[in-house]
Amino acid sequence: MLFAFSGMLQLGVSASLMSLGAVDFGLIVDGSVVMVENIIRRMDEARSAGGVKGIGERLEIARRAAAEVGRPVLYGVLIIMIVYIPILSLSGIEGKMFRPMAITVIFALAASLLIALFLMPVASVYAVKSSGGGSEGRLFHRIEKLYRPVLEFSLDHRRTTILPTLAIALGSIMLLCSLARTSSRN
Numbered sequence: 001m002l003f004a005f006s007g008m009l010q011l012g013v014s015a016s017l018m019s020l021g022a023v024d025f026g027l028i029v030d031g032s033v034v035m036v037e038n039i040i041r042r043m044d045e046a047r048s049a050g051g052v053k054g055i056g057e058r059l060e061i062a063r064r065a066a067a068e069v070g071r072p073v074l075y076g077v078l079i080i081m082i083v084y085i086p087i088l089s090l091s092g093i094e095g096k097m098f099r100p101m102a103i104t105v106i107f108a109l110a111a112s113l114l115i116a117l118f119l120m121p122v123a124s125v126y127a128v129k130s131s132g133g134g135s136e137g138r139l140f141h142r143i144e145k146l147y148r149p150v151l152e153f154s155l156d157h158r159r160t161t162i163l164p165t166l167a168i169a170l171g172s173i174m175l176l177c178s179l180a181r182t183s184s185r186n
Contacts, residue, residue, distance in 0.1 A: 001028075002111075003110065004104050004107040006107075008104055013103050016100065021101075027080060027112075028108050028109065028111075029112065031112055031113055032115055032116040032120045034069055034072070035069055035073060035116050035117070035121060036120055038068060039061070039066065039120075039121060039125075041065070042062075042065035042068075043058065043062075043065075043128055059125050062122070065121070073117065077109055077116070080109060081105075084105050087099060088102050
């Protein structure tokens, strides 16, 4: 986001709801998530095969893991950036409304790509625990203790679960229709 803000400042793009509201953080972190997940997977495999002996070996594992997913991450982010390029050609009111959004998203995606390809592999080497993998932690186990009985009940009593869900969905649809009728009268 700092990269996007800097680009907006340099190009004179105002920070409005339209320009900043379109930034989807899921899109921005997606490349980094893919990169880190693959590095963690490869480090876990190396640990299982006999252990990782030092920072040099961890860096090499991270380099190979990053090279594995680097091209798909690059292409994925570039495709999303290309989708926004035609918006830059809009003129008039449409251009004034949508060009700031496209510029902001393109800057944010460009920064996320640089971070995913160059920072995340190195940061993963130092941030990922060197002893064992796959430990979720106490918070995850507490949440799972609460969630598992609800899930098992829902799977064992499907009708009891589905019927109220359908009733809520139907009620929501009816409420939406009544709101549409109310707003069309005004």
